[in-house]
Amino acid sequence: MLTVDHLNQYYGGSHILRDIAFDAPTGKVTTLLGRNGVGKSTPLKCLMGLVPTRSGAIRFGEQDITHAPSHERVRAGIGYVPQGREIFPRLTVEENLRMGLATRPGGTKIPEQIFDMFPVLKQMLRRRGGDLSGGQQQQLAIGRALVFGPKLLILDEPTEGIQPSIIKDIERVIRALAAEGSMAILLVEQYYDFAQSLADQYLVMERGEIVRRGAGSDMEKDGVLELLSV
Numbered sequence: 001m002l003t004v005d006h007l008n009q010y011y012g013g014s015h016i017l018r019d020i021a022f023d024a025p026t027g028k029v030t031t032l033l034g035r036n037g038v039g040k041s042t043p044l045k046c047l048m049g050l051v052p053t054r055s056g057a058i059r060f061g062e063q064d065i066t067h068a069p070s071h072e073r074v075r076a077g078i079g080y081v082p083q084g085r086e087i088f089p090r091l092t093v094e095e096n097l098r099m100g101l102a103t104r105p106g107g108t109k110i111p112e113q114i115f116d117m118f119p120v121l122k123q124m125l126r127r128r129g130g131d132l133s134g135g136q137q138q139q140l141a142i143g144r145a146l147v148f149g150p151k152l153l154i155l156d157e158p159t160e161g162i163q164p165s166i167i168k169d170i171e172r173v174i175r176a177l178a179a180e181g182s183m184a185i186l187l188v189e190q191y192y193d194f195a196q197s198l199a200d201q202y203l204v205m206e207r208g209e210i211v212r213r214g215a216g217s218d219m220e221k222d223g224v225l226e227l228l229s230v
Helices: 041-047 070-076 093-099 112-117 119-123 134-146 164-180 192-198 224-229
Strands: 002-011 014-024 029-033 055-060 078-081 152-156 184-189 201-206 209-215
Touching (some): 014 029, 014 184, 014 209, 029 164, 029 192, 070 078, 078 134, 093 134, 119 134, 134 152, 134 164, 164 192
Parallel strands (some): 029 201
């Protein structure tokens, strides 16, 4: 579904991403791990067109989206949950979810599947997003990204600042989405146990480079935890 080929990015004179290359196949969870400050969020911003790609290529299905504007990437079928959630605090839960339907015809209904995955959202449809707890806001952000039926879901540290019970709910949803087999999932994460429980394949970043990769089932054998704690 997604192919990233020798992606390079600079901030000023600093070489931030160095020849990043990986595939994120449909029906699989690809997990990108690394310590704080190694540049894990930057590839996602390049994938979404939020920062320009200096060199390299990004292909989504049959499309070259390397230089496509962000809205075209969403229209092509990419759902993005940014770090920090970035919901609209003054809009209601329902209005936030409807923002995710912006690429669909007017009058498109919010799929009931969203409320099956996150029942609390149905209970709080009229609540303002800013009145929700951090964990509920994260569920809202994921629901907003899923509401239009993406082919690729990108999640940037969804467990950050979230209580353990909601982390379990998010883990259950990601596993179910992957099991359906119609969506590729790219998960950026620091929380090793969460990443290991979901990863079909893993990538470890350090100083803007991918320094190790492999099957999710091999993370313990490959010493991934030690790489994250150095």
